Amino acid sequence: MLASLSFNNISCERDERILFNNLSYECKSGTLLQVVGFNGAGKTTLLHTLCGLRQPATGQILWQAQDISLNPQLFKQSLFFLGHQTPVKGHLTVTENIQWLRSLHPAPSYTSIQQALIEVDLLAYADTHCHQLSAGQRRRVALSQLYLTQASLWVLDEPFTSIDKAGVAKLAQRLQQHTERGGIVVLTSHQPVELEHLQSLDLSRYQPSLEEHIAHG
Amino acid sequence: MLASLSFNNISCERDERILFNNLSYECKSGTLLQVVGFNGAGKTTLLHTLCGLRQPATGQILWQAQDISLNPQLFKQSLFFLGHQTPVKGHLTVTENIQWLRSLHPAPSYTSIQQALIEVDLLAYADTHCHQLSAGQRRRVALSQLYLTQASLWVLDEPFTSIDKAGVAKLAQRLQQHTERGGIVVLTSHQPVELEHLQSLDLSRYQPSLEEHIAHG
Amino acid sequence: MAELNEANTGAGAILSRDMRLIWRHRSDIVNPVIFYLIGITMLPLAIGTSKQLLGTVAPGMLWIMAMLATLLSLDALFRTDFEDGSLAQFQLSSQPLYLIVLYKVLAYWLSTGLPLTLMAPMLGLMLSLPADGYWALLLTLLPGTAILTLVGALGAALTVCLRSGGLVMTLIIMPLYLPVLIIGSSAVSSAVAGFGFDRELALLIAGLAIALIVMPPAIAGALKISTNQ
Amino acid sequence: MAELNEANTGAGAILSRDMRLIWRHRSDIVNPVIFYLIGITMLPLAIGTSKQLLGTVAPGMLWIMAMLATLLSLDALFRTDFEDGSLAQFQLSSQPLYLIVLYKVLAYWLSTGLPLTLMAPMLGLMLSLPADGYWALLLTLLPGTAILTLVGALGAALTVCLRSGGLVMTLIIMPLYLPVLIIGSSAVSSAVAGFGFDRELALLIAGLAIALIVMPPAIAGALKISTNQ
Amino acid sequence: MLLAWQWFHRLGSPRWFYDKSSRWLIWLMPLTLALLATGLVWGLAFAPIDAKQGDSYRIIFIHMPAAVVALAGYYVMAVAGAVGLIWRMKLPFMVMKSAAPIGAVLTALTLITGSLWGHPTWGTFWEWDARNIFMLILLFLYLGIILLGSIYPSRDAGDKACALLALVGTVNVPIIYKSVDWWYSLHQPASIKFTGESSIHASMLYPLLICVVAYYCVFSLALILYTRHEILVREARTQWVKDLSQLPGKNQGGAHAKL
Numbered sequence A, B: 001m002l003a004s005l006s007f008n009n010i011s012c013e014r015d016e017r018i019l020f021n022n023l024s025y026e027c028k029s030g031t032l033l034q035v036v037g038f039n040g041a042g043k044t045t046l047l048h049t050l051c052g053l054r055q056p057a058t059g060q061i062l063w064q065a066q067d068i069s070l071n072p073q074l075f076k077q078s079l080f081f082l083g084h085q086t087p088v089k090g091h092l093t094v095t096e097n098i099q100w101l102r103s104l105h106p107a108p109s110y111t112s113i114q115q116a117l118i119e120v121d122l123l124a125y126a127d128t129h130c131h132q133l134s135a136g137q138r139r140r141v142a143l144s145q146l147y148l149t150q151a152s153l154w155v156l157d158e159p160f161t162s163i164d165k166a167g168v169a170k171l172a173q174r175l176q177q178h179t180e181r182g183g184i185v186v187l188t189s190h191q192p193v194e195l196e197h198l199q200s201l202d203l204s205r206y207q208p209s210l211e212e213h214i215a216h217g
Numbered sequence C, D: 001m002a003e004l005n006e007a008n009t010g011a012g013a014i015l016s017r018d019m020r021l022i023w024r025h026r027s028d029i030v031n032p033v034i035f036y037l038i039g040i041t042m043l044p045l046a047i048g049t050s051k052q053l054l055g056t057v058a059p060g061m062l063w064i065m066a067m068l069a070t071l072l073s074l075d076a077l078f079r080t081d082f083e084d085g086s087l088a089q090f091q092l093s094s095q096p097l098y099l100i101v102l103y104k105v106l107a108y109w110l111s112t113g114l115p116l117t118l119m120a121p122m123l124g125l126m127l128s129l130p131a132d133g134y135w136a137l138l139l140t141l142l143p144g145t146a147i148l149t150l151v152g153a154l155g156a157a158l159t160v161c162l163r164s165g166g167l168v169m170t171l172i173i174m175p176l177y178l179p180v181l182i183i184g185s186s187a188v189s190s191a192v193a194g195f196g197f198d199r200e201l202a203l204l205i206a207g208l209a210i211a212l213i214v215m216p217p218a219i220a221g222a223l224k225i226s227t228n229q
Numbered sequence E: 001m002l003l004a005w006q007w008f009h010r011l012g013s014p015r016w017f018y019d020k021s022s023r024w025l026i027w028l029m030p031l032t033l034a035l036l037a038t039g040l041v042w043g044l045a046f047a048p049i050d051a052k053q054g055d056s057y058r059i060i061f062i063h064m065p066a067a068v069v070a071l072a073g074y075y076v077m078a079v080a081g082a083v084g085l086i087w088r089m090k091l092p093f094m095v096m097k098s099a100a101p102i103g104a105v106l107t108a109l110t111l112i113t114g115s116l117w118g119h120p121t122w123g124t125f126w127e128w129d130a131r132n133i134f135m136l137i138l139l140f141l142y143l144g145i146i147l148l149g150s151i152y153p154s155r156d157a158g159d160k161a162c163a164l165l166a167l168v169g170t171v172n173v174p175i176i177y178k179s180v181d182w183w184y185s186l187h188q189p190a191s192i193k194f195t196g197e198s199s200i201h202a203s204m205l206y207p208l209l210i211c212v213v214a215y216y217c218v219f220s221l222a223l224i225l226y227t228r229h230e231i232l233v234r235e236a237r238t239q240w241v242k243d244l245s246q247l248p249g250k251n252q253g254g255a256h257a258k259l
Ligand code: HEM
Pocket: E060, E063, E064, E067, E068, E110, E111, E112, E113, E114, E115, E117, E118, E119, E121, E122, E125, E126, E131, E132, E133, E135, E136, E194, E195, E196, E197
């Protein structure tokens, strides 16, 4: 797996307010990047932008040295995204949910769903309807995709929310494994994360200065 | 403030499966109790039960030495509960949301809403509609009630979710302050919490043994 | 810190919050009314524009459409409160739950049933409702929509935890709506025919009185059942 | 670990997931049908039971109620997907979004429009629809409900991020529904009057063909607009 | 070619439009007033009395042009929306947003004058006539777009959503027009048919035509003023708008800013 992701001078706005500005960063194969910042700094906005769900106000996002808006189809094939919300349907069983989430990226996988269920410790709940799960268990259903996806870029918005200690350790191990194989992980988390070679990008440092604020409005 | 909360031998079930069993605990004035357990251990279920939102399968919950189902009105006046979900309306502004949350417990408060907004660092957003807030900011809107409520028993289900580091520290300080004044706090959290005199109740230890399982089902 | 802030009295604040929420969703105030307007407008297109035919079906259709309009957005009455945890807050509030419920229903009616009622005579004009029917329409819809809202709120409360609640609710509630519909439309018809409609009006008002007493606790109970599982 | 698991092809899996979801919500399959049933059943109660009158209004009422039934649960089509983040997953899927949309609409129609259509002749019987109208009803409702679903899905996509989406959707979609309603009900009327309904049927089928081409990309665009803010 | 392209892109610039339109207003305003005055005074005061309807027919000078321009307004709105969507420009969206309420008002005016006219001639305020139905539906289409635009949480998204809806509506408008007309002839043989042409003599036709042109001017004028207002609101944070407000006397556009 050879991957490279870079932000070139991007800035993002919300309701005409600049959140951050002139953000440039380069992630090579094997990068594990944690985006940090206070509540409302724009972490989620940045993650959405780099997935192509939003357009940046200025600047470009390059994947394999190519702007992501040029060949979105190719980019999507190498992307796995998980946001604040948990895309899990209460009325389907755990297995069914995992199946359809996986079907959105129809690529062969080396792990079976059974195996993924074991990894996230939900084997006993395989046929339980998801609205009967606890908060953390629902989250685990979505996280099981990390064991099934073939994507090389993982973008995770607070993946550790609601997950217990053992689960967090397991998850951290999986992220480490992915980067060791050459993948890239971009995540946000307010919890202290124990991961090796973790790079950190502090959004607070890219806030527009006061003059820029005034110039812009 | 003199408060006392005790569980007498309670057990809870979900879909006829016993989650925990024979749980007894006593919280005196000034107790700060963290309920811990793996995902699905039954923390949320326990918290709902002790608020009176669910009935325990067996056992009693005593508030000021009286069963809470005997005088629910009195109990509710001394209770503040915040669950996994954030009871914040996207179409109201931050101030409006705080006002109505407060109005559910019409007791005089010594703090103004303005003051509460400052405490949760949302003063700049006072007139912003809540659907324009980030995940952590929404959560803060709900948490602002901690500065307004006069209740002596606080029951908080993962109050630190989505909150940034500075926010967690501030919150911890507030909880400490409340217990120092004689209040009781019962909370769950998977994050390590830095609080003094924190007692911990591990639900895993109250799981039914294998025999009980067989006997029951 | 020193000053002591009086909190607004609870139930009143719920009403004001609900009115404010409704005002924020301005579209919701307008919408059942517009649904009504459009529903009635479509009628001549579907069944033909003969004045005589329209005049004959007008009392019934004005009532059926009013019912459907009231019903339409009712299922969302507690849905968002359930999903964002507000319902648990209501239950744990020091205010009695049935009072909170009553205020919610009132806010809903003020923003849906009332404008709908005031709208009705104009739509009657469009359907060439005979002149005698207007007062009957106005006076019966007033208590009628209130009953429909109270009864519908019960359905909304019972189905709040079901994902596909909207239509389950329709099913549960429709049979309960029938008497109101029958009485209301026959009041208008008999007014049009030149007979009085006192009896029907009295029945509707009595029904409203009963609903006002019975429904709020029933709805509160249904909410407790729905959330406590 | 060694074995390589073929993932089901994506869009087909969405359809099967949607069918499964719909099956889980079984009430939803039954419900538009029941709404239809109840709506039509109430009609004689509201406008009177004269067979001749019912027969006259039957074509129009059967169409209006079919339209309302289709519309009723449509606003939930993308709502849950939006709220639980599935919509973002759809957008980031390697499948083209319009294909996913098309399958979702298809699943909806198979579980709502189709049974409704099959239901209609029976309800026609209850309203004493003259015998000539049955085939016209069946054959026009088939493409008709499909168009209504496609157009309604656009409304649902445009209003998915709005809290009070359901009724806004009604408002913006109703005018777009009118031609279908007019053509459909006049087809049945003219069949009842003994004229043919080929022209209307041809129009509806042409309309469906256009909608099938135009709508999926439009809906996909609307979804992108709704989420990208 | 290159020049044309540049011009096209400058069209997308709100500032360019704001500067240019203040010059257009200088001649458009008097022209509109003159046309309107001529048409209405001629029509309402000097045109001959209709043999059948007496003076009530004079409503046509308000009614018919309003109807014609209301329909045209829909297409202006839709085309502006399409341009905005395709070329991602801000200005067309502002034009679209401004056209909707103007069109809605004109539609409502048609309906109101029509039903006022209907009272003496048809003996009823409302008749399910094909054109009446069409007008009513047009009103709904306008209202739908206004509503959608007003409740969208984000302005950009709201603009795009409105544009999409207006575009789909464009396909629908002729269909409604046809189906209503066609359906009408099928269901109800014209019991009360008002054939406009027959009652219009040249002496009425000329003022009517002037009125139509005048209404088009009114529409353009209102559209420009509304768009200028929209520009000021939306661009309030930019430097050039701030400069404008600091020198209110220098730019006569400042007066319209308060519209
Ligand atoms: C609410 C009621 C009415 C509505 C919505 C309405 C609508 C319209 C519309 C849309 C047009 C433009 C037609 C076109 O250019 O194709 C129009 C034109 C006209 N209307 Fe009306 N109308 C109404 C009532 C009336 C009444 C009561 C009269 C007179 C008895 C009338 C007389 C005319 C005439 C003479 C024209 C111009 C004729 C022509 O050039 O085709 N309208 N109306």
